[in-house]
Amino acid sequence: MIRRNIPLTDSPDKWLLLSQVEHARVSADLAEVWGGSLASVVCAPDSSNLHLLEVRQEMLSAILHHDDGWASWEASPPLDPEHGRPWSFMEIHRSQALPLWRDSVLRAHSIGPLAGWAVGGHFAHLLRESHEAHCELSEAWLAEVEAWRSDWLAEWRSLNRPVHTTELAEECLQWLRLFDWFSLWLCCYCPAGQADKPCEAMTLAEGNLACTPVTVTPDGAPDEPGSWRVKVAPWCFTVDKLQLDALGYTVPAQRWSTTGEMAKSRSPMRLRWTLVPA
Known part of the structure; x- marks a missing residue:
């Protein structure tokens, strides 16, 4: 669950609450x-x-579904007892997150062995980079995954595609x-800040990808609440501009006693971004 402050x-x-599944769709x-x-x-x-096209389709599906293990947890998100607010995915303890990650990995494997291998590697990387990597629970999770x-990489390679x-x-x-x-x-x-103030550009990736670095920055005030124009340099899409959206819901930023009480106050909200060449 993504919990975002509005404003x-x-x-x-x-608070705007966005599903991890919706983020994966973006x-x-x-x-x-x-x-x-x-x-x-x-x-x-x-x-x-055709062999590369098969790999491409498997990876696009893996990217779409890489957070599917969160779906049941997000249907009725638990509250942080200290603050009475929904947990952000960046706040929950590993004992809560690791079963959700594990489910995401297994669901990805149902797409194909490469999908499972990649999604497992994605979460393994996140865990190793965290401050909770060297506990018994994390080490057991990493060993299993x-x-x-x-096995999955060997399965994928055994298909004998060149x-x-x-x-x-x-x-x-x-x-x-x-x-x-x-x-x-x-x-x-x-x-990342007030609409009238510049914000830092973001380098998207490092390592083996020839398409990096890429930077994106918001540009000016939103056309409407939750809608922004974003400059991308260099332009890295096959379309002249790209319109994206994500549907979530808002709740008043207050202390809540129960998830059910909070749910009664929900209002839908859609974030929209128009990506354009810088």
Whole structure:
């Protein structure tokens, strides 16, 4: 669950609650049209290489569904007892998050072995980079998921496709991380400050991807509440401009006693972004 302040200040009037599943859909919308003069995800959508096209479709599906394990938890999100507000995904303890991540990994594997391998690697990376990586619970989770990943990579490579290399699998993991990052930046932070103040650009990815670095910045005041124009440089999409949206709901920023009480006050809200060349 993404909990975002509305407005984006330390003393908000409302909280916007966005599903991780909805954020993942935005990730997939970005991935679908990524390319232009830069590298496409795995290959161009009109590539004549059918094996690469299979990999591309599996990865686009993996990006779309990489957070599906959160769905049941978010249907009735628990409250932080200290503050009486819904937990943000950045706040919940590993004992709550790891079963959701595990479910996401297993659901991804139902798409295909590469999808499961990449989504497992995505969450393993997040866990290793966290301050909770070296506890018994985390180490047991990593051991289980890495064993799965080893089997799944071997399964994928055993299909004997000439393109099924470890290098391509690693590139696919980087693609997943890139679009997760881009979507989270939009859903959580854009604009990162007041509309009349500049905000920092974001470098989208590092490592093996030829399409980096890319920076995005909000541009001017929103046309309407929750709607922003975002400059992207270099332009990295196959369309002249890209319109994205994410549907969530708002609740008053106050202390709540129960999830049911909070649910009665929900109002739908849609965030919208128009991405344009800088």
